[in-house]
Amino acid sequence: MSFKNFGIQVVLRLLLITIGLFGLLYYSYIELNYIRIFFIGVFIVIVVTELFYYINRTNKDTSNFLQAIIHNDFTIKYSSENKGGSFRHLYQTFNKVNDKFIEVSQKEATEYQYLNTLIHQLKVGIISFDDKGRIGLANESIKDLLDKEELINLESIKKVNSDLFDTLKKLESGQSEVLKVTLRNKVYQLAINASIFKLRQRNYKLISVQDIRGELDENEMGAWQKLIRVLTHEIMNSVAPITSLSGTLNTMVTRSQNSGNPLSSSELSSLHDGLDAIENRSDGLMNFTQAYRSLTRIPLPNIKATEGKLYFQRIISLFTPTLTGTSIQFNEQLPDHEFELNIDPDLMEQVFINLLKNAKEAILNNKSNEGQIDLFVDCSGRGEGECTITIKDNGGGIPEDIREKIFIPFYTTKEQGSGVGLSLVRQIIQLHKAEILLEVDDQEGTTEFRIML
Secondary structure: OOOOOHHHHHHHHHHHHHHHHHHHHHHHHHOOOHHHHHHHHHHHHHHHHHHHHHHHHHHHHHHHHHHHHHOOOOOOOOOOOOOHHHHHHHHHHHHHHHHHHHHHHHHHHHHHHHHHHHHHHOOOEEEEEEOOOEEEEEOHHHHHHHOOOOOOEHHHHHHHOHHHHHHHHHOOOOOEEEEEEEEOOEEEEEEEEEEEEEEOOEEEEEEEEEEOHHHHHHHHHHHHHHHHHHHHHHHHHHHHHHHHHHHHHHHHHHHHHHHOOOOOHHHHHHHHHHHHHHHHHHHHHHHHHHHHHHHHOOOOOOOEEEEHHHHHHHHHHHHHHHHOOOOOEEEEEOOOOOOEEEEOHHHHHHHHHHHHHHHHHHHHHOOOOOOEEEEEEEOOOOOOOOOEEEEEEOOOOOOHHHHHHOOOOOOOOOOOOOOOHHHHHHHHHHHOOOEEEEEEEOOOOEEEEEEEO
């Protein structure tokens, strides 16, 4: 049969089967003939079988197409020759679907190659692994850092450095840590960041590892230079007049001794004033040294759960009496519910009292008639033991050119200030692994310190 239309061929076979059935009935009931019944029956079986296989060949093509998609094999081409117009459209659609899959696969392969090349070119170490510690990705930077040609699982990292292994395992999504490790007899300061993503129903942890030793050394050198400049300035301010004045007094006494004449009353008065000035400047230098020691000897915080309401009520009780005799209005707002703070109560008390004291002095120095200090504590929308404490005043704000300097040790704009207070505040907050933010509104003349515990 050479018909090109699949439908015609199927109808023709069904027609032959129908004619055979009529012949079978005719020779069975009207003109009984067993030989013809036998041959007609064989004919019907042959036609039915051939029809089955003919249809099955087309179904097999569809099944093969679907199997090829399942196994990502898009190289098969389907021919509609001798199958009629309807199947020509079907097989052309098969080929178009294959072509589309090939295009998508090539695009994905290109993007994967691009990303893979990009990741391997990064100077930051990148590594990803699943819940069982099997490493799926490790770029050249992390391999060079660990001196490993291949990384199969985390156990291979544990053999290199157990501290690094423990850090990679414990870091949760969004967390970061700076770790000091020794690799190949060389010390590294590693900034490690983690994130977690899900791919094909499996969780993966993506880690970035960067050696920041150079940046830390540079920042440390800058900090030392800044500190040395401040120390030199303060010491010279005290030593220079002492040296000059002591030289003048020494000349006065030497001249008196050489001449044999005792010092006159005016000279004795000058000598007394000079020695008094030297003593005052020496006391100032000693106070400066004590302030420096207070910055370098902050104890490690003894962090513990502290009942928040009682704690801030104590802070308020300590600060409120200092406003006596002023027109400053002090407002406080604490959460209605009970809450806890994970802090060192004594160290953090220094922080809050210092900031409140600075707010009061800013208002008094600004000679404001409507001074106001606000203390707000907000523990909503954050984790347990985490709160935001805001101390705000309307003392005229802080000039923009000095905002970045206020936390520098010994920097001060006050005549009698030591420049230690805010530096001490920031150090204590950093020891609590908390954060302090400064916000100034020039139009309103307000200064706001926000501490996020």
